Amino acid sequence: MxxxxxxxxxxxxxxxxxxxxxxxxxxxxxxxxxxxxxNFDFDGSSQLELDEFKELVSYLADEYADYVTDDDIEATFxxxxxxxxxxLDIHEGAVLIQAVCKEFAHTIADALYHHYTELATELxxxxxxxxxxxxxxxxxxxxxxxxxxxxxEQFRQGVEYAISEGELEFTVxxxxxxxxxxxxxxxxxxxxxxxxxxxxQWLTSVRTLVGSMVTAYKEVFxxxxxEIEEQEETEAISQQIPYYEIQPEDESLPAEPVDQFRxxxxxxxxIVEEAYVIYHNDEYVASQIPDIAHELDFDExxxxxxxxxxxxxxxxxxxxxxxxxxxx
Numbered sequence: 001m002x003x004x005x006x007x008x009x010x011x012x013x014x015x016x017x018x019x020x021x022x023x024x025x026x027x028x029x030x031x032x033x034x035x036x037x038x039n040f041d042f043d044g045s046s047q048l049e050l051d052e053f054k055e056l057v058s059y060l061a062d063e064y065a066d067y068v069t070d071d072d073i074e075a076t077f078x079x080x081x082x083x084x085x086x087x088l089d090i091h092e093g094a095v096l097i098q099a100v101c102k103e104f105a106h107t108i109a110d111a112l113y114h115h116y117t118e119l120a121t122e123l124x125x126x127x128x129x130x131x132x133x134x135x136x137x138x139x140x141x142x143x144x145x146x147x148x149x150x151x152x153e154q155f156r157q158g159v160e161y162a163i164s165e166g167e168l169e170f171t172v173x174x175x176x177x178x179x180x181x182x183x184x185x186x187x188x189x190x191x192x193x194x195x196x197x198x199x200x201q202w203l204t205s206v207r208t209l210v211g212s213m214v215t216a217y218k219e220v221f222x223x224x225x226x227e228i229e230e231q232e233e234t235e236a237i238s239q240q241i242p243y244y245e246i247q248p249e250d251e252s253l254p255a256e257p258v259d260q261f262r263x264x265x266x267x268x269x270x271i272v273e274e275a276y277v278i279y280h281n282d283e284y285v286a287s288q289i290p291d292i293a294h295e296l297d298f299d300e301x302x303x304x305x306x307x308x309x310x311x312x313x314x315x316x317x318x319x320x321x322x323x324x325x326x327x328x
Contacts, residue, residue, distance in 0.1 A: 005213055009220050012108055019105035023098045033093035047087035053077050116217040123214055126207040130200065140195050149191040155179050 022028050040056045041048060048056065057073050080096040081088055088096065129136070143158075144150055150158075159175040162168035182190055182198040298311075 006216050009112070009216050012112055013220050016105050016108050019101040019108070023102035023105060026094060026098065029094040029097045029101075030090060032097050033090045036093065036097075037090060045087065047085075047089040048093065049087050050074065050077050053088060112217065112220065116214065119210055119214050119217065123207065123210045126203060126210060130203055130207060133196070133200070136199055137192070137196055140192050140199070143195075144192055149189040151189055152176070152179055155190060 022032060036056060037046070037048065040052050040059075042052055042055075043049070054070070054073055057068065061068055076096075077088065080092050080099075082092055082095075083089075156172060156175060156179075159168065159170060159172065163170055179190065182194050184194055184197075
């Protein structure tokens with residue numbers, strides 16, 4: 001049983017390694033995305049549309065179909081369709097694959113840790129029980145109703161009652177085998193001392209089994225957690241986008257977290273979309289030109305020169321929080 005348990009843990013550990021490997025290596029994620037595209041891009045558009053994505057999810061998560069709704073699938077699809085073109089290309093697919101692999105890896109790790117804490121608690125309880133022999137003796141005395149010993153007939157009646165009440169998953173044949181094992185002096189009677197010693201031996205064997213499981217868990221976490229922490233630390237560092245990637249001329253500006261950068265880009269997207277609508281509304285544009293000209297035509301010569309236009313760009317750049325240089 002211990003060998004099977006260790007094999008289970010090793011399999012779980014290997015699965016976590018594979019998932020984290022994909023989650024933190026974008027090149028591997030691209031390879032996976034390309035393979036998926038080759039099998040589910042039915043129309044050959046080089047991207048997965050929503051119906052193709054649903055086919056993929058149905059194939060991969062068939063046994064979890066009762067827990068995954070169309071709304072969940074569509075929400076996931078739109079969350080990773082970052083260019084809003086109605087399809088997931090290989091870049092968006094790779095990012096989605098990394099996110100899914102990371103989530104599954106964390107789920108496995110959480111499940112293993114939950115099992116570990118349950119076993120560790122059980123081990124503590126067993127240690128406490130074995131350390132208190134007097135409490136065991138008192139329980140056995142209560143079971144014997146104060147008698148020094150009981151016969152097989154009394155033992156059998158007690159077992160049958162417990163079975164009928166649903167308190168014991170046992171057969172009479174199994175009960176007889178236990179009685180014979182506990183009756184160490186073969187006098188066809190069980191003394192309180194024999195039962196106490198039998199309980200201690202049984203609890204000790206269970207304690208050994210549970211202790212082995214806890215040790216196996218510790219070994220898995222000892223060799224897995226450190227590597228995962230290193231990967232996550234590397235990812236945290238890599239998720240810093242320097243401003244100079246946006247404005248190459250000024251590398252002295254500080255690094256910015258990806259989430260903050262994406263939030264600003266989303267804000268810019270909203271402004272651009274609004275501007276696009278306005279651009280196609282000639283009446284609105286015409287109505288705004290006098291006000292804009294009045295604000296920017298500092299020398300009041302009836303036209304906007306380069307330096308005045310630069311002032312407009314600086315104002316927009318400040319509002320959008322996007323640094324711009326004179327060439328841009």
